[in-house]
Amino acid sequence: MARMKFLCDADRCIECNACVTACKNENDVPWGINRRRVVTINDGKPGERSVSMACMHCTDAPCAAVCPVNCFYTTADGVVLHSKDLCIGCGYCFYACPFGAPQYPKVGNFGSRGKMDKCTYCAGGPEADLTPAEYGNRENGQFTGYGSNRLAEGKLPLCAEMCSTKSLLAGDGEIIAQIFKERVVRRGYSSGAWGWQTAYRERIET
Amino acid sequence: MVTGTQFRVFAGALLLGLMAAFMSPVSAQQQPDSVNPTQQSVKEQQLLKELSRIQGRTSLPDSKTGTLEQPAGRDWRQFQQVTLRWIGAIAILGMLATLVLFFLIRGMIRIEAGRSGYTLVRFNAFERFVHWMTATCFIVLALSGLNITFGKELLLPLIGTQTFATFSQWAKYAHNYLSFPFTLGVALMLLMWIAWNFPSGVDFRWIREGGGIVGSKHPPARRFNAGQKAIYWVVVLGGGAAAVTGYLLMFPFYATDIAGMQTAQMVHGIVGLIFMAIMLAHIYIGTIGMQGAFEAMGKGEVDVNWARQHHSLWLEKEAQKGRVPGGSVAPAE
Numbered sequence: 001m002a003r004m005k006f007l008c009d010a011d012r013c014i015e016c017n018a019c020v021t022a023c024k025n026e027n028d029v030p031w032g033i034n035r036r037r038v039v040t041i042n043d044g045k046p047g048e049r050s051v052s053m054a055c056m057h058c059t060d061a062p063c064a065a066v067c068p069v070n071c072f073y074t075t076a077d078g079v080v081l082h083s084k085d086l087c088i089g090c091g092y093c094f095y096a097c098p099f100g101a102p103q104y105p106k107v108g109n110f111g112s113r114g115k116m117d118k119c120t121y122c123a124g125g126p127e128a129d130l131t132p133a134e135y136g137n138r139e140n141g142q143f144t145g146y147g148s149n150r151l152a153e154g155k156l157p158l159c160a161e162m163c164s165t166k167s168l169l170a171g172d173g174e175i176i177a178q179i180f181k182e183r184v185v186r187r188g189y190s191s192g193a194w195g196w197q198t199a200y201r202e203r204i205e206t
Numbered sequence: 207m208v209t210g211t212q213f214r215v216f217a218g219a220l221l222l223g224l225m226a227a228f229m230s231p232v233s234a235q236q237q238p239d240s241v242n243p244t245q246q247s248v249k250e251q252q253l254l255k256e257l258s259r260i261q262g263r264t265s266l267p268d269s270k271t272g273t274l275e276q277p278a279g280r281d282w283r284q285f286q287q288v289t290l291r292w293i294g295a296i297a298i299l300g301m302l303a304t305l306v307l308f309f310l311i312r313g314m315i316r317i318e319a320g321r322s323g324y325t326l327v328r329f330n331a332f333e334r335f336v337h338w339m340t341a342t343c344f345i346v347l348a349l350s351g352l353n354i355t356f357g358k359e360l361l362l363p364l365i366g367t368q369t370f371a372t373f374s375q376w377a378k379y380a381h382n383y384l385s386f387p388f389t390l391g392v393a394l395m396l397l398m399w400i401a402w403n404f405p406s407g408v409d410f411r412w413i414r415e416g417g418g419i420v421g422s423k424h425p426p427a428r429r430f431n432a433g434q435k436a437i438y439w440v441v442v443l444g445g446g447a448a449a450v451t452g453y454l455l456m457f458p459f460y461a462t463d464i465a466g467m468q469t470a471q472m473v474h475g476i477v478g479l480i481f482m483a484i485m486l487a488h489i490y491i492g493t494i495g496m497q498g499a500f501e502a503m504g505k506g507e508v509d510v511n512w513a514r515q516h517h518s519l520w521l522e523k524e525a526q527k528g529r530v531p532g533g534s535v536a537p538a539e
Contacts, residue, residue: 041262098275
């Protein structure tokens with residue numbers, strides 16, 4: 001099986017936020033939760049770069065390691081998923097995540113968190129593939145499901161699929177690393193494969 | 207005749223010509239033919255070297271989303287999964303082993319003169335209420351806290367993933383809600399007992415002579431001896447630190463950023479586990495470790511001979527106030 005990864009080629013990102021919008025729409029993500037976001041570094045200064053960031057589906061994921069109820073699992077494709085059935089909303093995965101991926105709906109008293117929600121790589125959750133239970137609904141203000149399961153349909157995550165500049169790449173890690181490498185060689189510069197070293201302990205040498 | 211304008215044009219042309227003559231070979235050496243300004247940009251590797259986390263701007267209202275990358279999460283994971291567990295295991299198991307060993311060697315500390323049959327009030331009803339409110343909250347907080355750190359290794363294999371998750375959810379609610387009466391209890395203890403808990407000269411002698419359950423002599427002590435004062439300050443300061451860091455965790459990101467949340471969890475974990483270990487010793491002395499001690503917090507009254515043995519100065523003072531039944535009280539030593 002392929003090891004699925006994300007790669008944001010920041011030298012191509014134009015901060016259009018279409019990936020963010022596409023993600024919210026495809027997965028029916030509730031208000032206040034953003035599985036994907038675009039962060040601009042050195043905004044307004046020469047050399048600024050924008051990076052589209054979501055869960056990077058880390059190798060040996062820190063969220064999974066710190067979860068006190070073991071609600072995370074990694075699929076055969078290397079996608080890191082979790083069970084909202086088991087999640088207790090403790091927030092530890094957010095502290096451990098290098099990319100700020102976990103999101104929590106505010107449902108309880110004080111600032112208490114509901115079941116964690118994060119990017120699923122458009123691969124749904126532990127429920128049976130392509131069922132309404134997997135997609136989820138909005139019972140009692142909670143977002144019970146995981147959204148779309150495009151992977152089960154043979155498609156890649158929508159954020160990357162519709163990226164207009166093909167900045168955001170999704171797919172087999174080796175293939176997208178090769179595409180990135182060729183681009184860097186052709187244009188002669190790169191701001192880096194953002195997050196790869198932290199998520200996969202891997203650098204793309206060019 | 208050369209006019210001013212003509213001169214300026216001439217001089218300007220000469221200057222340009224000179225500049226072109228001198229500058230062009232130099233600039234040709236420095237820059238390639240096609241200069242690409244977008245080539246110059248922030249580099250991830252450089253930012254990671256310089257900063258502990260990469261911060262930027264997003265168009266989202268949630269300020270947390272501005273943190274692009276914080277590799278420190280990996281360090282926090284190491285603490286959470288390895289360091290904290292070692293601290294907890296050593297503190298709690300070490301304390302249990304010490305207490306078992308101590309009990310085997312010393313056994314229960316008896317009232318040497320036997321029970322006198324007369325009792326005097328040590329803790330009034332309000333003091334006992336505050337103590338037991340705080341104590342019951344503490345036990346639930348401690349068990350639910352241990353569950354977060356050790357549960358998935360110790361309890362989950364026994365009861366299964368689903369049951370464990372449901373239990374942990376309720377344990378989290380209990381941990382959050384019982385923090386309020388616990389904090390109230392700690393605050394009341396701080397106020398109602400602080401007058402007797404400042405260190406004094408008597409305490410130094412008490413420590414030197416090995417008072418309490420350690421030595422066999424019984425150095426004089428006021429209402430609280432040095433050991434009890436230590437427990438008082440552990441509860442007040444440790445409970446205070448646990449409460450402050452706990453509320454930072456309960457109201458996430460209200461007062462701190464991601465680094466602050468990680469630090470709060472680390473302090474909360476360490477303080478909590480050491481607090482538990484010390485409370486085990488407190489529970490030991492208050493129950494099987496010492497005859498006649500439990501009554502102080504149980505029914506609130508202690509035997510006069512127990513008081514003479516452990517709190518001689520306090521007993522004298524109470525006797526002067528006429529609070530000791532049985533009339534005459536023999537001198538402490």
